[in-house]
Amino acid sequence: MLTPEEVIENFEFLDDWEARYAYLVELGEALPALDDTLRTEENRVKGCMSQVWVCPVTDPADQSRLNFVGDCDTAIIKGVLALLIELMSGHTPDEIEALDLDHLFDELKLAEHLSPNRHFGIYSVVELMKAQAKVARPQTRAALS
Numbered sequence: 076m077l078t079p080e081e082v083i084e085n086f087e088f089l090d091d092w093e094a095r096y097a098y099l100v101e102l103g104e105a106l107p108a109l110d111d112t113l114r115t116e117e118n119r120v121k122g123c124m125s126q127v128w129v130c131p132v133t134d135p136a137d138q139s140r141l142n143f144v145g146d147c148d149t150a151i152i153k154g155v156l157a158l159l160i161e162l163m164s165g166h167t168p169d170e171i172e173a174l175d176l177d178h179l180f181d182e183l184k185l186a187e188h189l190s191p192n193r194h195f196g197i198y199s200v201v202e203l204m205k206a207q208a209k210v211a212r213p214q215t216r217a218a219l220s
Contacts, residue, residue, distance in 0.1 A: 076165040079179040082158060092188050099154030106157040109146035118145075120203050123196030125149035127156060131207045139167050141211055143204060151189070155197050163204055171208040176201050 089095045113130045120127040129145035142164040147153035163171050180186065186194050
């Protein structure tokens with residue numbers, strides 16, 4: 076699991092925004108392919124100019140935790156999606172809800188380097204992931220009973 080602080084540290088090693096952009100693109104390229112059956116309307120991020128899908132799956136090793144899978148048709152947003160998947164996977168729904176990603180985005184200066192539409196789209200991804208985790212919470216707890 077990656078923490079927001081570790082992401083900030085990783086970005087600080089990169090000299091400029093071009094290097095950070097390249098890093099995000101590499102993260103996106105490494106994202107595993109999303110099964111077509113998960114490309115549903117409920118997994119599609121609304122409010123994003125790119126086509127983005129994200130889906131929670133229960134961690135087989137710990138039923139109280141979620142992992143996420145996803146895909147995007149735009150390189151930079153796919154990289155941010157990969158980063159969000161890494162940050163949110165392996166956590167309980169309550170831990171996902173508690174993650175402060177506003178601070179992370181401020182530290183990474185995403186608003187300064189992405190268009191307003193892309194920046195808004197990233198928040199739409201976060202909102203969907205948190206909403207999916209919230210819905211998964213009762214299912215996750217039921218699986219523990």
